[in-house]
Amino acid sequence: MVPFLREWIRNPRSVASVAPSGRALASLITQEISSATGPVIELGPGTGVITHALIERGVPEQDLTLVEYGSDFARLLQMRFPQARVLWMDAAALNRHVLFQEASIGAVVCGLGILNMEQRKVAEILRGAFRFLRPDGAFFLYTYGGRCSVPDTLLEELDLEAILIGRTVRNIPPASVFRLSRRRTMDA
Template structure:
């Protein structure tokens, strides 16, 4: 069995156990991975990844030249956290709810990417995740969030309360299901 097939099986099992925590039955594809990290590179410095799952986006960060030791993986699922420790031993791996990120990531980061299913979360939870993430991001840093929906997965009220803006930077039909990526950043 290939690593890709094993990842798909593990993702499907996690989805069966908790479909609201794992919003897809399969890991994201290469087209989406490349799209979500296309504005990130070695010059970005530290990168926080929320909900890395099996590490598809993590591998895309490495392909872009981000050093493994500059990646912080925040994964709530212990089944995925264990797998990430094996695959990315130099990355910092935090097994916790992303809403608690401000407690666990001390150093500032130059970017964050998110594979979290924000559309299935209450606005209060999305607020906590974004507030904690932006508390750990440098002034000009952005959070890159993907969604299967037709619009930004962060409610307007959350963006406004945190003084953030969201811009769709692209989409891909070569993902199952098709997906869009938003850059969320502080308003100037």
């Protein structure tokens, strides 16, 4: 809790919440992910609550890439998950680097404060993530509101759809989880 509060005081827009995600939210956001999913990118893992849930779902630690902007969190993640790939960088830079073979990632789990970001930055994050996601891959995110935090206009522009997969009141604050995926065409 202290690292979150310290980072929030330092830069309120850099963290999604003043408290780490709870176990109920971690379980909900990872419920569709398993060892069969393949490599997973986690954006904004913070202290690693959701990372632990991914490992519990069967994702091998070495198949995790943790993208963290906060230096204190990045160091903590390197200690807690020594087999994972920890990248200390802004998630909006994903599209500017060759980090993976294109279309090789099974899922992206996002713990970033999308609601606090400019739409341009959210678009960059999504473009980068979907560049590396397999055609059947999914981008999971949570929000503290009832609606998806990615605006409908941006979803349409990027040819994505958002589906609510669940809500939990057993988190501070209560949260909703959405799955973003590429829109399916009628002939697909």
